[in-house]
Amino acid sequence: MPENSLQRVIIIHHSEIALKKRNRPFFESRLRANINRALVDVRGISVQIDYGRFFLPLPDGCDVQRVIDRLRHVIGIASFRIAVRGDPDPEILKDQVLDAITGQEFRSFRVDTHRVDKHYPYTSVQVNQIVGARIQSATGAKVDLGSAEFVIKIDVFNKCVYFALQTYAGERGLPVRSTGKVVSMLSSGIDSPVSSFRMMKRGCQIIFVHFHSYPFTEKSSYYNVLDLIKILTVYQNSSRIYFVSLADIQKEIILTAPAKLRVVMYRRMMFRLAESIARREGAGAIVTGDSLGQVASQTLENIAAISEVVRMPILRPLIGLEKKDIIEMARHIGTFAVSTEPYDDCCSYLLPTKPETKAKLSEVHAVEEKMGAWQSLLDQALASAEIKTIRFP
Numbered sequence: 167m168p169e170n171s172l173q174r175v176i177i178i179h180h181s182e183i184a185l186k187k188r189n190r191p192f193f194e195s196r197l198r199a200n201i202n203r204a205l206v207d208v209r210g211i212s213v214q215i216d217y218g219r220f221f222l223p224l225p226d227g228c229d230v231q232r233v234i235d236r237l238r239h240v241i242g243i244a245s246f247r248i249a250v251r252g253d254p255d256p257e258i259l260k261d262q263v264l265d266a267i268t269g270q271e272f273r274s275f276r277v278d279t280h281r282v283d284k285h286y287p288y289t290s291v292q293v294n295q296i297v298g299a300r301i302q303s304a305t306g307a308k309v310d311l312g313s314a315e316f317v318i319k320i321d322v323f324n325k326c327v328y329f330a331l332q333t334y335a336g337e338r339g340l341p342v343r344s345t346g347k348v349v350s351m352l353s354s355g356i357d358s359p360v361s362s363f364r365m366m367k368r369g370c371q372i373i374f375v376h377f378h379s380y381p382f383t384e385k386s387s388y389y390n391v392l393d394l395i396k397i398l399t400v401y402q403n404s405s406r407i408y409f410v411s412l413a414d415i416q417k418e419i420i421l422t423a424p425a426k427l428r429v430v431m432y433r434r435m436m437f438r439l440a441e442s443i444a445r446r447e448g449a450g451a452i453v454t455g456d457s458l459g460q461v462a463s464q465t466l467e468n469i470a471a472i473s474e475v476v477r478m479p480i481l482r483p484l485i486g487l488e489k490k491d492i493i494e495m496a497r498h499i500g501t502f503a504v505s506t507e508p509y510d511d512c513c514s515y516l517l518p519t520k521p522e523t524k525a526k527l528s529e530v531h532a533v534e535e536k537m538g539a540w541q542s543l544l545d546q547a548l549a550s551a552e553i554k555t556i557r558f559p
């Protein structure tokens with residue numbers, strides 16, 4: 167049978183949704199919407215749900231590689247496979263499978279049948295045996311139930327049967343937008359894109375905020391951050407980002423605060439701004455890429471001195487991770503290369519050689535009292551923020 171006469175579908179398995187008993191319809195509809203959204207530019211394709219399974223019928227002439235690439239980046243998919251519709255009679259099916267695998271080389275294989283509809287007149291073991299015997303006699307390959315080189319998956323839905331020759335791993339996690347909205351503080355370093363991604367995988371929609379010191383520093387962090395958000399937007403399809411200038415506030419801090427306290431003071435201002443943005447956007451938490459002890463601002467004392475300025479929960483998904491593991495995740499997401507390009511960070515702007523690692527609240531409060539008008543500077547910074555939206559595809 168020529169390949170294009172076979173009806174092909176992608177069968178998608180979702181990851182954690184099954185655990186959420188009563189909320190299942192909600193999580194499913196989120197995932198379905200996200201898959202459709204990720205494929206908006208592929209004509210004639212949309213998810214259908216049958217027997218609680220997600221099916222994506224592939225229209226003729228469809229760019230299958232593009233569909234595969236997109237599905238790999240949809241959070242909430244555990245795995246998916248491209249399947250061909252076969253005959254429900256295993257005696258016919260066995261030859262269809264054999265035709266489809268012609269040209270493939272393997273020394274061991276296994277047929278793995280799953281009956282979704284138990285009305286089907288054969289058991290899964292019977293289907294495995296009938297199809298398996300045919301393949302074995304035609305190819306001479308060994309049946310291996312443990313670690314076969316090649317696995318043929320058969321899904322039986324009563325009147326229709328699908329067989330698949332290749333399974334792709336998905337990104338797993340909970341579908342984006344299923345658990346809420348958060349504001350993520352994004353620098354152009356390695357950690358914060360990873361922390362944003364971790365929260366996306368817990369179902370959050372991310373609003374980004376980046377602080378810069380332009381015109382005191384170069385605009386390089388701006389472009390790096392845009393590149394990072396483009397990469398991250400592949401996983402949530404649409405991102406809003408606030409670029410906020412800290413320049414005037416930093417000037418004030420430099421004039422008032424002891425040099426060693428600068429970073430903590432900058433950070434307190436950043437968190438206040440992030441919280442205002444979160445309230446405006448209806449977000450429920452602030453996300454950062456802190457990892458305990460990694461740099462001077464990330465000691466328990468400094469985290470306390472920084473966190474006290476906001477009332478919203480602060481999520482730090484990397485707090486207990488080692489750099490090595492964070493780097494590995496950054497490589498997986500695809501942000502590592504951009505994050506390691508040189509850039510001007512607003513927090514390295516006029517940094518002392520010995521920053522405070524144990525900021526005292528009393529000192530920090532005294533500095534802010536002396537500064538006086540910082541609230542109006544924050545209001546101005548927010549009012550002049552540049553807000554951008556990035557979409558994918």
Ligand code: ATP
Nearest residue numbers: 351352353355356357358375376377454455456463
């Ligand atoms: P990263 O690699 O994310 O920059 P880092 O190890 O360099 O992290 P810090 O510079 O201390 O750590 O920043 C800690 C966290 O504060 C970052 O992960 C990020 O969430 C936030 N942050 C730092 N700088 C900025 C910035 N310019 N704009 C927005 N958020 C920032």
Ligand code: MG
Nearest residue numbers: 353354355511
């Ligand atoms: Mg940084």
